[in-house]
Amino acid sequence: MMSRNAHKTHGLRRNRLLLFAGAAGLGCVLLLFPLVRSLHLDSALVAGTIGAFAGAWMAARPGARDRDVLLLTAFVYAVSIPLIIRDGLTGCLSTDGAAFWLFIPLFSVFFGFSAGRAMRYLGLPLPRLAAVLFIVAVAAGGVLLSMYFLPQLFFFNHVFGYWPGAIYDQSVHFPGRMILYRFITLGWIAAFWLIPHLRGPDGLLKGIFALILLSISLNYLLAAQHGIISPESRIRAGLGGSHQTEHFELYYSKSDFHPHEIAFLGRLHEFHFQELTDTLGIRWPEGKRIRSYLYGDEWQMQQLTGAKGVSYVPVWNRHPQMHMRKSALDGTLRHEMVHVIARQFGNRLLNASWSIGLVEGLAVALAPASSTRLTFDQMVVSNDAFYSREELERLFSLTGFYRETGPAAYAVSGSFVATLLQEYPVEHFKEAYRRSSLHAGYGDRLVDAVTVWHHKVAGVTVTEEETVLAQALFTTPSLFDERCPRTWTPAQRKRDASRFALARGDSVRAVALLEDVLDAQPRWEAGWMQWMQLRLEMGYPEKAAEEFTDAAGEHPGLMEHPLLRVRLADAHMAAGQRERAWELRERAWEPQDNALRVPERRTGQEGQSAGTGSRTVTGGPSSVAEKQAYQAWQRRSDPEKWRDMVRILYSPGLSLEHPPEFVAGSGDPLIVRVFFAEWFRRNPVPAAERIPVELVKKALEQPIDPFFFETYRNLIYLASPEVPAGFFRERLSGWMRSAAERSAVERSDGELPVGDLQEPDRQGGVTWRPIRQARLEEALRFAGS
Secondary structure, eight states: OOOHHHHHHHHHHHHHHHHHHHHHHHHHHHTTSTTTTSTTHHHHHHHHHHHHHHHHHHHHSTTOOTTHHHHHHHHHHHTHHHHHHHHHHHTOOOHHHHHHHHHTHHHHHHHHHHHHHHHHHTTOSSHHHHHHHHHHIIIIIHHHHHHHHOOOSOEEETTTEEEOSOTTOSBOOOOTHHHHHHHHHHHHHHHHHHGGGTTSSOHHHHHHHHHHHHHHHHHHHTTTTTTSSOOHHHHHHHHEEEEEOSSEEEEEETTTOOHHHHHHHHHHHHHHHHHHHHHHTOOOOTTOOEEEEEESSHHHHHHHHSOSSOOBOOTTSSSOEEEEEGGGHHHHHHHHHHHHHGGGGSOTTTSSOSOHHHHHHHHHHHOGGGOSSOOHHHHHHHTTOOOOHHHHHHHTSTTGGGGSOHHHHHHHHHHHHHHHHHHSOHHHHHHHHHHTOHHHHHTTHHHHHHHHHHHHHHTOOOOHHHHHHHHHHHTOOOGGGOSSTBOOOHHHHHHHHHHHHHHTTOHHHHHHHHHHHHHHOTTOHHHHHHHHHHHHHTTOHHHHHHHHHHHHHHSGGGGGOHHHHHHHHHHHHHTTOHHHHHHHHHHTTOTTOTTTOOOOOTTOOTTEEOOTTOOEEOSOOOSHHHHHHHHHHHTTOSHHHHHHHHHHHTOSOOOSSSOOHHHHTOOOHHHHHHHHHHHHHHOSSOOOSSOOHHHHHHHTOSSOOGGGHHHHHHHHHHHTTTSOHHHHHHHHHHHHHHHHHHHHHHHHHSSOOOGGGGHHHHTTOOOOOHHHHHHHHHHHHHHHO
């Protein structure tokens, strides 16, 4: 007969088995939800937070035992078993995920338990409530204080462990400084554990307690130095440069920005500021400057703020500021500035609206030229996103923005807010923004506003190509749809390392890393494009052509990529193998050569000449890559010009102050345009110490070539201090008018006009897009400001 103790032991074992089975079941529930179904940061954060609260609650109850913390820890880690199995089967296991699970739940559980234990021993009247409120204060209070006083997006916290920055970060690596931070957590655990024993006469324990508090204090004092926090003083020291204008303080990476670039950006900041404050009817407080932090690249920005792939504005911070990296300035400066200026009519707590739809919709509506491909009205039409009043109210609710895919939410909110600003006084929108409710600002007018918006958007025309592009953007999978969220494969890590090496000027390492990836993924076409570009810039065209030809022999699909064929021909031309280059070009027009031909367009013009020495071409390309290749082949119709183009496109260095002699003395606008286009590709800020005015004018000679649209736009920014805006308007007005006339004809007749307006289509498949008109007009306004 089983003894009473044996029965008790058996019962305890059974209860523990049931407990761990329940933990595994809870882990299975997590498998149903994006992000937390993977053994990585998000699931570790959730486990740590729940573990801290559970530990505080358990330890504060009367009769709690110290060893209960071990049982709770085992329970929390049992939850991870289904996640480990899932990641093992899908190939998503990572050392970063394992490190997060080691350093977040374990320390969080002990932190919560030790705090609850201290509350119980202190004899507080409601120890459980006190313990839970303390954990809430640490979790929420730490974040709120950091948000108000610090500009960073990342947070370290004793309860949830760590938050890396932007929610959409595709890859999150375990930060080494978290180990140091968890030593601070360990100090608090030890301090809480000793509190109940300090009432006695033991001086040794009191001395140890004092040393622990001293250690914690010293670590907090050195937090900025160790990267645990990133105050503005640390960011400014890391950047090194500063510049002041009437309304801005620019802090920039001194090693990545030249003085003439900062002078230009100061003017650009003031231009956007003036337009936006006028549009919104804002009287900016005198003497109050916006702090604009400009980072050299995404890695520097991530190191200092936690944000890698995004620009951002911490509207909640007490100082108005924005953070952007150099390569993204063109597309984000005006958008982010809207967020800063809108602080003036945001609610008092957040300095913005609680409705993210209103926040982002306003920025999209007032920065229409930030996109380079489509207007947001076109995206709405292409995807038939004519939201009803109820759907719009849901989109602009407190959580509605996140229920939509990112592109859909931005497009619809921006398109609708633009209509509100055009049709109604801006004060109505300010009221809606402040109170986070469309009804608060527009009331019964909202029904009419939706009707006006539908009518306006219904009149927008889109081409078949634009429709395909817009639908692709709307269906772009988000982070929540990733099979392995937050985790990069070894190949992706090497790609990022290659980009980092290139950003630091180490082309040799960048090429070596690319070759490692290409060995594992030989059909990666974009990688081959980058590899050939770098090899040509390094001066090895013959070797690049030979190695790529060998790879294409092993993987024939590579030669089917139209742009890779162009780059291979460029390599032959750069190596002096003109006949082989010309043979590739000629074969591109052969309809029977399926591997190399440029496909015919579905609506082409007959008899268009391909250029000197080439055969007559019928039709043109049908896909985006094929159109780009088509345009490239058209511009390589003359061997001499082709040679000069190759010398520009793959030059190891280009200087506006000292352009190559064959460019400076060229009488051909094409060569000059190619030179400027390539310089702008390498230099995202269109500014120079000395502007070659005569070359600028040569690039703008008639006929205007729509292929170089972005080049013309950047030339306006570049030369506006020395070349009057009227000159650009005179040269480009006919082209702009033609685009406007074409749009008008499309809207009325549904057909394209004839004559000169079709010329761009015959010269490379360029389509007129309203976004180009908006971008060009913005540049001209800047030149005239």
